[in-house]
Amino acid sequence: MPLDAGALAEQPIRGPARRRTRPSLDPNLPIGAALRAARLSLDLSLDAISETTRVRVRHLAAIEAEDLEELPSRPFAIGYIRAYARALGLDADATAARFRAEHPSPDDDLHTPVGVAHQSHPRNWLAIAPICVAVVAIIGWNITRHTPPAAPRRPPPTATEPAASPSTGVPFTVDKPLPAPPEATAPAPYVTPVVGPNAPAAAVGSDSPSSVAGPSAGRFTPQGAIYGPATGASPLIIQARKSISLEVRGPGGVVYFARQMAPGEAYRVPALPGLTAEVSNPQSAELFQSGVSKGVFPKPQLPLDKAG
Secondary structure (H helix, E strand, C coil), rough: CCCCCCCCCCCCCCCCHHHHHHCCCCCCCCHHHHHHHHHHHCCCHHHHHHHHEEEEEEEHHHHHHHHHHHHHHHHHHHHHHHHHHHCCCCCHHHHHHHHHHHCCCCCCCCCCCCCCCCCCCCCCCHHHHHHHHHHHHHHHHHHHHHCCCCCCCCCCCCCCCCECCCCCCCCCCCCCCCCCCCCCCCCCCCCCCCCCCCCCCCCCCCCCCCCCCCCCCCCCCCCCCCCCCCEEEEEEEEHHHHHHCEECCHHCCCCEEEEEEECCCEEEEEEECEEEEEEHHHHHEEEEECEEEEECCCCEEEEEECCC
């Protein structure tokens, strides 16, 4: 079953397409129709493209029809188009750039207009000078305030009885030993804080692999960012034990959440009916209900209405 993952596999297309000349996108057609024409010129079906790219047939058909409502979030859609272009032997970067140009979005990076000259304006140093003086004064005041006072002078040592040098025979005095300087004193011993009598061997939130690898001890413990609504959420939480891609859809294929999650990150499931979760690796996704672990996903797709 094809999976919707951010990292899309690139596999060579077998069959007659390898013996054909490299196709090109028709500049007179929209991007979706141009991809379809290139695919038909190679005598390839959508099923063959889906098997190569691991992208669902319905998403590929939506790209050709330019039905953006049937596609997931924009980063996923651009990733699908790049994978589609590679499968046809096209330039993936140029194809993605053409899609962005035909279907612009406010989330795309804004580039500086070509031909615009940026002229520097002379600064009014007279207006900046008072600010610089104020900054220097504040820095000096802070340095003076936080500088420790000079150590008091020690009283002169008390001389002991004169003694004669064994080499010269000249009398000399020996002072009492001076106390150790403050920086040479031993600091107080550090006491390791104890979580409790039943605390695990690895501390909660530790960077060691044991803190996120495998199912938890039975209770949900935040170990990274938590996505989803803080209010109006259901008692279900999905936590990544290893890096996974998670997509939560509602009735009609509406995408409520799609993200590549790092180990320890979690998602609060909204209190909506008919939700289905799909993960790239079921054994790396753990489901919690009311803070209690229900175990890892039994399969890549899980109806959340029946998960509790």
